[in-house]
Amino acid sequence: MGAVTLRVGDLDAMITYYRDAVTLELQSHEGPVAVLGRGTVPIVVLQHASELAAAEPRSSGLFHTAILFDTQAQLAAAVYSVGTTHPGSFTGSADHLVSQAFYFTDPEGNGIELYWDRDRTEWSWTHGQVEMATLYLDPNTFIGEHLTRDGQAHPSVGNAIVGHVHLSVGDVATAREFYVDRLGFEATANLGGQALFVSAGGYHHHMAMNTWNSAGSGKRRLALGLGEVDIILPGPDDIGTLNERMSHFGVQTRHDGQTLGFDDPWGNQIVVRTQ
Secondary structure, eight states: OOOEEEEESOHHHHHHIIIIISOOEEEEEETTEEEEEETTEEEEEEEEOTTSOOOOTTOSEEEEEEEEESSHHHHHHHHHHHHHHOGGGEEEEEEOSSEEEEEEEOTTSOEEEEEEEOOGGGOOEETTEEOOOOBOOOHHHHHHHHOOHHHHHOTTOSOEEEEEEEEEOSOHHHHHIIIIIITOOEEEEEETTTEEEEESTTOSOSEEEEOTTTTTOOOOOSOSEEEEEEEEESSHHHHHHHHHHHHHTTOOOEEOSSOEEEEOTTOOEEEEEEO
């Protein structure tokens, strides 16, 4: 997964949150667009769009952007940073068996997950479905066990990437048809017809779609919140092949020779590019 673009109303406040609380680095800031990430890897692109209104309640769009940290110490440093600078933005935490995750909401209502993966050898699979759960995970205990002095002093040390992107959609059956049957992801988990997890290359999930807050929702109107989701493919030939595949299924695409763009059934913009 590549960077997630967010349309924001208060660019300065959002830069401050993702830089000073989430511990990302401000990689560039040109006019109305700011890019934050770690090292050379962009994670969040903030586009100033103060003319737009907030998204309607229970609409489709972004559920959360999930930022994956290399180590538990790096994750603990980020969780500690958000928890101490913006304690009201914490919404929960869980041990999912494959990962340990902490959830927040940014100042404009966009969901964020900060997480660390267990080694793949510890994941359990049954008939192509990954075993996941939602077990209690105490944030204070986690911080106490993993926040090293080095991590506390330098919370932005270490790598981080967008591990997965979770969307709110109108129904799971349509999501499966689009993201699995058409786009080509593999389904890795289906939670009672209310949530679908999909991935490539045997990961637990690169994307997820749920109806928990958005059942029955139709296409999004232009609003603050999710701008686009980036998916990274190995090379230009892969993008060309995907363009042919999407065209075969009647999906309208935007192909400029370097990137491939299209909308999912709810108007979420997907952009596919090479690294």
